[in-house]
Amino acid sequence: xxxxxxxxxxxxxxxxxxxxxxxxxxxxxxxxxxxxxxxxxxxxxxxxxxxxxxxxxxxxxxxxxxxxxxxxxxxxxxxxxxxxxxxxxxxxxxxxxxxxxxxxxxxxxxxxxxxxxxxxxxxxxxxxxxxxxxxxxxxxxxxxxxxxxxxxxxxxxxxxxxxxxxxxxxxxxxxxxxxxxxxxxxxxxxxxxxxxxxxxxxxxxxxxxxxxxxxxxxxxxxxxxxxxxxxxxxxxxxxxxxxxxxxxxxxxxxxxxxxxxxxxxxxxxxxxxxxxxxxxxxxxxxxxxxxxxxxxxxxxxxxxxxxx
Ligand code: PPS
Numbered sequence: 001x002x003x004x005x006x007x008x009x010x011x012x013x014x015x016x017x018x019x020x021x022x023x024x025x026x027x028x029x030x031x032x033x034x035x036x037x038x039x040x041x042x043x044x045x046x047x048x049x050x051x052x053x054x055x056x057x058x059x060x061x062x063x064x065x066x067x068x069x070x071x072x073x074x075x076x077x078x079x080x081x082x083x084x085x086x087x088x089x090x091x092x093x094x095x096x097x098x099x100x101x102x103x104x105x106x107x108x109x110x111x112x113x114x115x116x117x118x119x120x121x122x123x124x125x126x127x128x129x130x131x132x133x134x135x136x137x138x139x140x141x142x143x144x145x146x147x148x149x150x151x152x153x154x155x156x157x158x159x160x161x162x163x164x165x166x167x168x169x170x171x172x173x174x175x176x177x178x179x180x181x182x183x184x185x186x187x188x189x190x191x192x193x194x195x196x197x198x199x200x201x202x203x204x205x206x207x208x209x210x211x212x213x214x215x216x217x218x219x220x221x222x223x224x225x226x227x228x229x230x231x232x233x234x235x236x237x238x239x240x241x242x243x244x245x246x247x248x249x250x251x252x253x254x255x256x257x258x259x260x261x262x263x264x265x266x267x268x269x270x271x272x273x274x275x276x277x278x279x280x281x282x283x284x285x286x287x288x289x290x291x292x293x294x295x296x297x298x299x300x301x302x303x304x305x306x307x308x
Contacts (some may be wrong), residue, residue: 021165028215030124030184035162039098042106046095048131051116053226054139055092058189059122059182060152061144062208064268065242067092069219070118070140072238087252092108092118095129099162102260123182125192132256136202138226141193144208145304146293147277150176152270154280159265173285177292187296194302209305212274215239235242243270275307 022033048054053070057063071091075082082091093108110117121128132139143154150173157166164182166172179185197203204225208220216239223229230238240246247253248269255261255268281289 022089022162022306024037024164024180024182025190026129026207030188031182032184033162033164033182035099035184036096036122037052039096039104039106043096044129046106046129046131048129048135048137049117050131050135050137052135052137053116053118054128054132055123055142055179056128056139056143056193057122057142058149058186060149060156060203060301062142062211063120063122064088064139064165064255065208065211065247066142066206066222067120068218069222069238071225072118072241073223073226073228074118075114076237076241079102083252085252087255087257089255089258092120092124094120096121096123096127099260102258105224124184124189125196133200139200139203140222140225141197141203141205142208142211143190143205143304145274145277145306147281147289147306148208148274149186151277151280153181154298155266155270156268159267161260161262161263169246170281170285173281174290176290186213191297191299191302196298207304209274209308212272213308215242246270248272274305277306 016124022035024031026032027037055063055067055070067088071088075091090108091114092106093112095109096097097103097105105120106244109117149300152167153176154166156170157163157172168173175181176186179188181191194205197205204222206218206221216235218237219235223235241250248267251257253269256263
């Protein structure tokens with residue numbers, strides 16, 4: 001049947017992926033892998049609509065968490081069956097994702113049946129298709145402190161066959177500080193989006209650490225940005241549905257249905273904590289990191305918390 005054919009094609013593709021990890025290359029000045037640039041022309045011509053909501057993040061900063069919050073806020077009441085049957089990566093298309101046998105984020109976004117469309121991107125701000133700005137779309141940017149972000153990215157590169165090899169922790173640590181990561185430097189990403197906020201007011205810039213500290217409070221802020229007022233009942237359900245343990249066991253939110261991730265190496269929902277970097281950084285690494293960080297992060301208005 002067509003379904004079996006599609007399945008064997010997918011297994012073949014994923015087998016190939018396991019054998020050859022993609023390499024980073026310079027793309028308009030940013031290290032990228034080809035899966036996120038292959039569809040570049042089409043993505044640049046993406047036609048955003050005024051009510052689209054773009055969820056923008058550096059990888060591993062809390063994308064899935066915020067995506068699921070928005071999805072539940074908008075659709076948990078009206079489209080109840082989607083909760084049991086549609087994985088988060090199909091509800092919230094990853095715009096630049098273009099992987100043979102697995103999917104195309106742009107096609108998925110073009111065919112989304114629900115409004116508003118929630119669209120995910122990891123692009124640095126200068127790569128975002130211009131129609132999002134022209135249409136004055138709302139953008140939710142989620143940022144996470146560099147140390148935890150680095151640790152999470154390390155485990156992700158180890159377990160995800162379509163990511164570059166993570167290598168040893170010490171070399172990953174150095175590469176992160178050097179900005180030699182997929183989607184480029186964390187420092188450039190968080191600063192680039194922060195600067196954009198100064199000229200484009202429809203950006204809600206939020207932090208993983210704040211969400212971890214008080215999810216309800218952050219959902220209130222999100223709702224006020226989005227101009228929605230969910231009932232107390234809906235809000236309670238969202239707060240509980242997006243708790244780490246609930247998302248970890250939720251097959252529609254935990255990425256367990258995607259073939260390219262090896263959960264034996266590390267689950268997608270790994271720890272979900274602020275401060276796990278302390279279990280990875282040596283004292284010496286921490287000193288080197290802090291010194292380098294001070295040189296790179298000059299803007300006093302952009303502050304992160306490494307612990308809460
Ligand atoms: S991706 O691949 O870029 O989309 O990954 P992303 O979703 O941005 O980041 C994954 C990390 O977010 C953690 N996470 C959560 N933490 C707390 N609560 C909830 N609900 C939650 N959902 C996802 C996830 O565990 C990854 O972080 P680490 O530190 O690796 O555990």
